[in-house]
Amino acid sequence: MWKKISIIIILFCLFAVLQSSFFVNFNLFGAVPNLIFVLFFTLCFLDKNRSYYYILFMALFGGFLLDIFSYSYLGPSVIILIILGLLLHKTQSLLADSDGNYPFIYFMPMFVIFLVVYYLLAGAYSFFIDSNKIITPFGLTTLYSIIYNCIFAIILYFLLKNIWPKKNN
Amino acid sequence: MNSFKNFSVSKKNRGWLNVLIGVVVVLFIIFIINFFVSPIRNSFYSISNPIQKNFWVAGASCSEFFGSVFQSNGISQENNNLKQENQRLLSQLAFLQSIEQGNQAQSSVSAACQNSGFNLTMAGVVGLDDQDILSISKGSADGIAEGMPVINQQNVLVGKVFKVYKNFSKVMLVSSLNSIINVKVQQSDATLPEIDGVIRGDGGLSAHLDLIPIDSTINPNDVLTTSAVEKLFPKDLLVGKIIKKMTNDQKPFQSATVNLFFDVKTADNLFVITNYKQPT
Numbered sequence: 001m002w003k004k005i006s007i008i009i010i011l012f013c014l015f016a017v018l019q020s021s022f023f024v025n026f027n028l029f030g031a032v033p034n035l036i037f038v039l040f041f042t043l044c045f046l047d048k049n050r051s052y053y054y055i056l057f058m059a060l061f062g063g064f065l066l067d068i069f070s071y072s073y074l075g076p077s078v079i080i081l082i083i084l085g086l087l088l089h090k091t092q093s094l095l096a097d098s099d100g101n102y103p104f105i106y107f108m109p110m111f112v113i114f115l116v117v118y119y120l121l122a123g124a125y126s127f128f129i130d131s132n133k134i135i136t137p138f139g140l141t142t143l144y145s146i147i148y149n150c151i152f153a154i155i156l157y158f159l160l161k162n163i164w165p166k167k168n169n
Numbered sequence: 170m171n172s173f174k175n176f177s178v179s180k181k182n183r184g185w186l187n188v189l190i191g192v193v194v195v196l197f198i199i200f201i202i203n204f205f206v207s208p209i210r211n212s213f214y215s216i217s218n219p220i221q222k223n224f225w226v227a228g229a230s231c232s233e234f235f236g237s238v239f240q241s242n243g244i245s246q247e248n249n250n251l252k253q254e255n256q257r258l259l260s261q262l263a264f265l266q267s268i269e270q271g272n273q274a275q276s277s278v279s280a281a282c283q284n285s286g287f288n289l290t291m292a293g294v295v296g297l298d299d300q301d302i303l304s305i306s307k308g309s310a311d312g313i314a315e316g317m318p319v320i321n322q323q324n325v326l327v328g329k330v331f332k333v334y335k336n337f338s339k340v341m342l343v344s345s346l347n348s349i350i351n352v353k354v355q356q357s358d359a360t361l362p363e364i365d366g367v368i369r370g371d372g373g374l375s376a377h378l379d380l381i382p383i384d385s386t387i388n389p390n391d392v393l394t395t396s397a398v399e400k401l402f403p404k405d406l407l408v409g410k411i412i413k414k415m416t417n418d419q420k421p422f423q424s425a426t427v428n429l430f431f432d433v434k435t436a437d438n439l440f441v442i443t444n445y446k447q448p449t
Contacts, residue, residue: 020296020304021221025228025434030344030373032299052188060195068213071302071332071339074206075199082192141373145299 008043009061015039016065031145033152036062037118040081041111042156044088055085072130080121084114104157111153115146211308211334214295218306218337221295225437232434254390287403289320289440295337297433301345301372303328305439308336318402318442325430326350326395326406327439340439343408343429345370351396352378352408354387361386365396368408374433378411381423387414393427403445 015035023033040062047054063078070077088110095106119142202209290312292305307313319327319340328348331341341348348370353363366381381387391411397404409429416423 017217017221017224020298021224022228022231024225024297025232027374027433030375032297034299052184052191056188056191056195068210069296069304070298071300074202074209075196078195078199082195086188144373 005057008058011039012036012058012062012065016069020069028148029144030141031148033148034066034115034118034145035152036066037081037115038149038152038156040085041088041114042153042160044085045092045107045110046157046160052086052089055089056082059085072126076122076125076129080118080125083121084118087117088114107157108150108154111150112146115149207334211336214304214334214337218295221304222293222306225294225296229434229437287442288444290443291438291440292338293438294433294436301342301348301370301374302331303340303342303433303436303439305338305340305441306336307441308334308338310335312443313338313441314443316401318406318445320406320440320442321431321436322438322440323430324406326402326408327431327436329401330441338441342374342433343368343370343431344372344374344376346372348376350402350408351398352393353396354378354381354385354411355392355394356386356388365398366393368393368427374429376409376427376429378425378427379422381425383416383421383423385423387411387423387425389413403442 015038019033019035023035026032040058043058044055059081060078063076063081064074066077066081067074091110095110119138290307292307292311292313294303295306296304298304305319313330313333315330315333317330319329321327326343328340328342328345330338332339343350348368350368352366352368354366355363364381364385364387366378368376369379370376378387378393389411393408393410395402395404395406395408407430409427409431412426412428414423414425
């Protein structure tokens with residue numbers, strides 16, 4: 001359990017640093033992958049225990065890192081990830097197959113939908129609460145961003161699906 | 170019986186109740202933690218700065234390598250374009266040299282007023298968030314304050330300091346959605362007067378030129394520099410060049426797509442002008 005939590009913390013920290021430094025140099029028409037969101041979603045999706053505490057912990061830690069690297073208050077990303085985590089938890093209970101697994105065919109559409117909801121919630125926060133109101137409109141950059149994030153999500157999904165349960169469960 | 174029923178319902182919803190309590194606790198922690206946002210961010214950046222810097226440099230090197238591999242086909246085309254541009258610039262240079270003699274004294278005084286006396290603080294780039302806000306490795310402890318202009322070593326405008334912490338700062342790039350900067354269009358033909366306009370950030374490291382009077386003529390490759398009208402930035406800092414003009418008959422102004430000179434991939438170090446005083 002502690003080993004799993006430690007690995008999650010290290011992964012989140014590593015991905016946060018990579019996202020804001022390394023991958024900036026690989027921006028796709030200005031879009032940079034949101035690796036923390038990708039990791040959060042994939043871990044939540046693949047979690048077979050479907051524990052609320054697990055979701056809360058990851059939302060707290062991942063959201064905190066997202067907020068630390070932003071310019072705004074601490075907290076909005078935490079709240080957004082909690083909302084998305086709980087939504088995903090509820091949605092998944094309807095989608096599990098007979099073995100209790102969540103096949104890849106569900107993963108990609110759900111990832112795209114949740115990413116769009118993430119952008120909407122982040123936009124709503126910027127519009128209603130953030131004093132600087134830097135609101136990214138939906139446009140081509142958002143589309144590139146979704147495509148870019150999907151690539152990382154696919155890679156991470158297959159990596160974690162094959163490695164994660166064997167080593168940590 | 171009734172109380173037993175209530176008990177069984179609450180037991181069923183215990184999971185949700187626990188989540189609710191957890192969420193309330195998290196919200197409370199978030200509320201408290203925001204009173205200490207500056208020291209928390211500063212401490213975090215102090216720890217992550219060396220790692221981020223290394224990743225940034227590694228990313229830039231990898232990007233350069235892959236860029237050269239994937240864009241090898243375009244190099245010959247780019248070389249031809251550069252040759253043509255070089256010839257055009259040489260002809261302009263010859264023309265400007267003739268003017269220069271007449272204006273030399275005045276120009277040198279202007280240049281001295283403009284460029285001398287600027288205190289520059291060099292800062293390393295450590296990160297970029299998805300809203301075109303750059304993190305640099307100098308903060309209030311190094312004399313950085315909000316609103317200070319940030320340039321690179323080629324005198325290209327990068328943006329302005331947006332938020333300052335003790336050991337690092339956030340810089341709003343020219344391409345940020347909230348960035349609007351007055352610029353002058355310096356036309357290819359130096360005899361023509363400069364045209365005033367504004368650069369609006371589009372996010373995603375891009376921007377466009379706007380509010381160009383409909384009767385003014387702008388052309389691709391016209392260079393954009395900061396204007397004295399702005400009073401937020403020193404004038405004549407390089408900003409970008411026009412790629413393609415867009416004219417809409419229903420609008421009273423012209424706009425154009427712009428290639429910003431500042432490239433985040435090559436920005437290892439930037440310079441903050443710490444003593445620029447806005448002209449009164």
